[in-house]
Amino acid sequence: MNSILRKILEYNVKCPVCGRDIRVEEYLYNMPLVGDVIISVGKCGYCGYKWSDVRLAEPRGPRVIEYRVEKPGDENAVIIRASTASIKIPELGVEITPGPAAKGYITTVEGLIMDILEKTQFLCSEPDAPIEECRRKIDLLDKARNGLVKYTIIIVDPEGVSAILSDKAVIKPLEEKGKRV
Numbered sequence: 807m808n809s810i811l812r813k814i815l816e817y818n819v820k821c822p823v824c825g826r827d828i829r830v831e832e833y834l835y836n837m838p839l840v841g842d843v844i845i846s847v848g849k850c851g852y853c854g855y856k857w858s859d860v861r862l863a864e865p866r867g868p869r870v871i872e873y874r875v876e877k878p879g880d881e882n883a884v885i886i887r888a889s890t891a892s893i894k895i896p897e898l899g900v901e902i903t904p905g906p907a908a909k910g911y912i913t914t915v916e917g918l919i920m921d922i923l924e925k926t927q928f929l930c931s932e933p934d935a936p937i938e939e940c941r942r943k944i945d946l947l948d949k950a951r952n953g954l955v956k957y958t959i960i961i962v963d964p965e966g967v968s969a970i971l972s973d974k975a976v977i978k979p980l981e982e983k984g985k986r987v
């Protein structure tokens with residue numbers, strides 16, 4: 807197989823943790839079934855913060871992507887989540903909004919659930935974490951991971967640079983949100 811990752815750009819960004827410069831390298835990746843994807847990576851030499859983002863090279867316009875996970879195999883769909891997109895999973899009480907340190911990544915549905923589960927477990931290990939709520943949330947995420955509950959992944963993508971690679975993914979223009987009943 808040929809290498810399909812090509813470096814296209816280098817630039818500095820401010821580290822969202824310590825404010826120093828991070829050298830970011832940007833790569834163009836021709837992804838099967840998707841087309842060109844831009845991946846940017848860098849690491850803060852001072853605090854170790856890892857910068858990462860990913861986006862479709864050709865923006866598709868503000869949009870909402872909905873993907874229903876309801877049967878074995880659905881968890882294998884690949885997700886391209888740009889750092890500017892929000893993720894909601896209403897059935898699991900998950901809402902991830904992009905902050906200054908938000909990262910973009912390519913993962914699968916399963917990887918996303920694992921990541922959310924790990925972060926929830928970490929937050930719930932804090933001394934002042936709400937024990938009951940934590941227990942309920944972790945239990946639900948655990949069931950989702952094991953395919954015992956059905957859920958919907960909703961990506962709200964104001965730039966149109968995220969994607970869920972599946973014929974089952976439903977795409978709506980972002981403007982329609984709120985108008986629908």
Ligand SMILES: [Zn+2]
Binds near residue numbers: 823
């Ligand atoms: Zn830093």
